[in-house]
Amino acid sequence: MPGNYAVNVGTVTALVGGEPWTSTDLEVTLVVDSDTLEVIQLGVIARRPDGTGGTLDRIDFTFDNGDYTGPDTYSFTTAPPYILGMNYVPPGPGFTYQALDGTVTVSEFSFVPTLADPDIAAGRLVGTFSFNGCTTWNVSGICGGSDSSIAVTSGTFEVCNFNLIRY
DSSP, rough: SSSOOOOSSSEEEEEETTTTOOOEEEEEEEEEEHHHHHHEEEEEEEEEEOSSEEEEEEEEEEEOTTOOOEEEEEOOOOOSSEEEEEEEEESSOOOOOOEEEEEEEEEEEEEEEEOOOTTTTEEEEEEEEEEEEEBBOTSSOSSGGGGEEEEEEEEEEEEEEEEEEEE
């Protein structure tokens, strides 16, 4: 498959505030150790296009440096170590729902850098996710008000081929 590798092909689905949400506009980035190819960081961004070249809304999650260790269930925490960052960015300007709690379960993950392009890895990433997000929260971890929180549930992801950054 020299030269033409379709990257970030797949689907992310969820219920956002109880409403079905689907995206095929995906970006998965792997940051790997240049020598060992050990995953240093793994990030998924799923956008829903607005039809005019912009983004309607977005869900993303990123495993912080060195915390991804393979297929497993990872819990979000608001205290160190920060295993993952999870967000929902709704339509319109102004705010982001950041995860207050949640999990990502990676059930399948494999990658092999391509010979045709060193910035692409062939592979597959499959799993599930959910989180409760807040636009603001107080020190005790409670959302600031009813309109400042959202539940992102029943999330699934299945993506093939990724952007690869060697570090």
